[in-house]
Amino acid sequence: MDRILVTPRSLSRGGHPALRMLEQAGYSLVMPAPGSLPDEETLMAALPGCVGWLAGVEPVSERVLDAADRLRVISRNGTGVDNLPLRALETRGIELRRAEATNARGVAELALALTLSGLRQIVWTHEGMRNGGWPRLMGREMCDATVGIVGLGAVGATLAQLCLDLGARVRGYDPFANADRVTHRNFTRVDLDEAIAGVDAVSLHAPMPEDGRPLLTAGRIAAMAPGTVLVNTARAGLVDETALLAALESGRVACYATDVFDKEPPDPSPLLAHPRVVLTSHIGGFTDASVERCTVRAVANLIDALGRNAQTDAH
Missing domain, CATH: 3.40.50.720 (NAD(P)-binding Rossmann-like Domain)
Structure with a gap:
C-alpha cells in the first residue's frame, strides 16, 4: 500500500x-x-x-x-x-x-495580542505583581497608535484590518500585494522605511529575502522611534539580532515579542534572555x-x- x-x-x-x-x-x-x-x-x-x-x-x-x-x-x-x-x-x-x-486569522490574532501586550506592558506588570510589587506602568491605547505592518499577505492584511477596527492608523508595506489589498481611510501604503520609522508598533509578516539578509537592518532599527514595540510572527532572520539587542538596551525598542526562532526549541541567547523580550513557542497558527x-x-x-x-x- x-x-x-x-x-x-x-x-x-x-x-x-x-x-x-x-x-x-x-x-x-x-x-x-x-x-x-x-x-x-x-x-x-x-x-x-x-x-x-x-x-x-x-x-x-x-x-x-x-x-x-x-x-x-x-x-x-x-x-x-x-x-x-x-x-x-x-x-x-x-x-x-x-x-x-x-491559519491567517490565528497568526494575526496572536500578533495583535503581542502588540497589545507590548503597548500595555502586560508581561512586566504581571511579573511585578508575581514578585510582590504593585507596578502601574503607563500604557498606550490602540486608537492613538500608528502600526507599521511589513507584509500584506493573508496574515498581514488580516492584522491590518484588526488594528483598523480598533481605531489605529496603519502603514502597510508590501511590494507585491495588490493596490486594493487593504482599503480604509486610516490605512496608507508606504515603503519599508516609512512603515517602521516613527510608529508605535511594527509587526513583521514577510518572507525572508532571497539573499538571506534581514529586512530590519541595524540602520532601520536605529531609525525606529524610541519605545517602539516590535512583533515578529514571521521569520526570526528578518531582524538583525545584534542591532535589536542594542536597541532593547537603549530603549529604542521597548519590547520585542517573537513567536519564531531559527531553531525550535531555541538555544539560549542574550537576546532571548533580555527582560524586554516576550516569547511564545511558535503558536501563531496553533488554534x-x-x-x-x-x-x-x-x-x-x-x-x-x-x-x-x-x-x-x-x-
Missing part, C-alpha cells in the same frame, strides 16, 4: 478525523516523530517508499530528498515554505502544495480553528495531487 509521511506536530500523534480521509483513499500513514519535530536522520529513514508527505515546519535538506525515492508531492500544513529546498523540489519534479491563508482549516486543506491537496483509491504497492 502506498504510504504518506505525516510530520506536523499537531497531527503526528494521529487521531485527527481528516487523516482518516487519507486512509479511506487507500494510503497508509507513517508518523515517525509523534508530537515533535523529526530530525534529518528520522526523515531519511521514514521517507523511502512514501508517495506523499503531509509536512510541517521541520527543516528539509537536499540530503533528505535524496532518500525520497517515490515522493510525488509535499503538502504543507500551512503557508510558509522557508524550510523546504524549493529548487531541489523542482529539479526532482516533486510537486509542492500549500494550505494558503488557512483549534486554524489547525482544522490547515489540516483539511492540506489533506485535500494531497488527495487532489495523488488521486483516490490508491492501489497496494506491489513492492
Whole structure:
C-alpha cells in the first residue's frame, strides 16, 4: 500500500478525523516523530517508499530528498515554505502544495495580542505583581497608535484590518500585494522605511529575502522611534539580532515579542534572555480553528495531487 509521511506536530500523534480521509483513499500513514519535530536522520529513514508527505515546519535538506525515492508531492500544513529546498523540489519534479491563508486569522490574532501586550506592558506588570510589587506602568491605547505592518499577505492584511477596527492608523508595506489589498481611510501604503520609522508598533509578516539578509537592518532599527514595540510572527532572520539587542538596551525598542526562532526549541541567547523580550513557542497558527482549516486543506491537496483509491504497492 502506498504510504504518506505525516510530520506536523499537531497531527503526528494521529487521531485527527481528516487523516482518516487519507486512509479511506487507500494510503497508509507513517508518523515517525509523534508530537515533535523529526530530525534529518528520522526523515531519511521514514521517507523511502512514501508517495506523499503531509509536512510541517521541520527543516528539509537536499540530503533528505535524496532518500525520497517515490515522493510525488509535499503538502504543507500551512503557508510558509522557508524550510523546504524549493529548487531541489523542482529539479526532482516533486510537486509542492500549500494550505494558503488557512491559519491567517490565528497568526494575526496572536500578533495583535503581542502588540497589545507590548503597548500595555502586560508581561512586566504581571511579573511585578508575581514578585510582590504593585507596578502601574503607563500604557498606550490602540486608537492613538500608528502600526507599521511589513507584509500584506493573508496574515498581514488580516492584522491590518484588526488594528483598523480598533481605531489605529496603519502603514502597510508590501511590494507585491495588490493596490486594493487593504482599503480604509486610516490605512496608507508606504515603503519599508516609512512603515517602521516613527510608529508605535511594527509587526513583521514577510518572507525572508532571497539573499538571506534581514529586512530590519541595524540602520532601520536605529531609525525606529524610541519605545517602539516590535512583533515578529514571521521569520526570526528578518531582524538583525545584534542591532535589536542594542536597541532593547537603549530603549529604542521597548519590547520585542517573537513567536519564531531559527531553531525550535531555541538555544539560549542574550537576546532571548533580555527582560524586554516576550516569547511564545511558535503558536501563531496553533488554534483549534486554524489547525482544522490547515489540516483539511492540506489533506485535500494531497488527495487532489495523488488521486483516490490508491492501489497496494506491489513492492
